[in-house]
Amino acid sequence: MLGRMEDTAEGKSHIFPVQVYWEDTDAGGIVYYANYLKFTERARTDMLRGLGINQQAMMEDGANFVVRACKIEYLIPAKMEDQLTVVTRLTDLRGASMRMKQDIYRDRDKLVTTEVRVACLGAEGRPQRLSSAINDKFNAILGV
Numbered sequence: 001m002l003g004r005m006e007d008t009a010e011g012k013s014h015i016f017p018v019q020v021y022w023e024d025t026d027a028g029g030i031v032y033y034a035n036y037l038k039f040t041e042r043a044r045t046d047m048l049r050g051l052g053i054n055q056q057a058m059m060e061d062g063a064n065f066v067v068r069a070c071k072i073e074y075l076i077p078a079k080m081e082d083q084l085t086v087v088t089r090l091t092d093l094r095g096a097s098m099r100m101k102q103d104i105y106r107d108r109d110k111l112v113t114t115e116v117r118v119a120c121l122g123a124e125g126r127p128q129r130l131s132s133a134i135n136d137k138f139n140a141i142l143g144v
Contacts, residue, residue: 003046003086005141010089010101012141014050016043018084018104030077036112037070040102043086044118051137062123063131068097069117076111078104084111090141096120096127098138 003016018039026032048055048065058064078084085105092099097119104112122128130138 003043003050005047005050008087008089011143012089014043014047014088016046016086016088018042018086020078020080020082020084022080025080030079031082033074036072036074036104036114039084039086039104040088040114040116041067043088043102044100044116047088051141053134053137063120063128065118066121067116068119071115073113074111075113076106076109078106078111082106090138091115093130093135093138093142095129098130 003014006013006015020031024031024035045055055064083106086102087105088100088102090098091101097117100116100118102114102116103110104114120128120130
């Protein structure tokens with residue numbers, strides 16, 4: 001796990017560092033837009049790992065997390081060699097899904113903001129309620 005949980009002004013947040021490499025940039029020398037989604041995916045996975053949620057074990061049990069919806073706004077471009085931080089905050093928890101706000105920063109500058117809805121699906125591809133153990137871990141973040 002590379003990231004860490006912190007108490008922030010908006011509540012408990014997961015803080016995940018990202019280094020921008022040559023492969024992350026486009027011909028214009030800035031981060032290719034789709035790569036920000038990769039950065040946020042890595043941060044979400046790291047947060048789950050830090051909470052003790054093993055996605056491989058979930059898949060072996062016939063369940064997995066999938067992105068159901070994603071809203072993204074690009075504010076300022078990142079460049080090669082930039083040190084970025086992805087801040088992930090759980091904002092809503094439902095029976096089979098959750099909503100997260102993920103912002104990407106370079107120092108204090110907010111570069112990208114996203115809202116992601118993640119659903120839990122069963123082996124047949126239909127929504128499946130979160131297990132009580134996973135639900136409890138997420139509720140602890142929400143302070144419920």
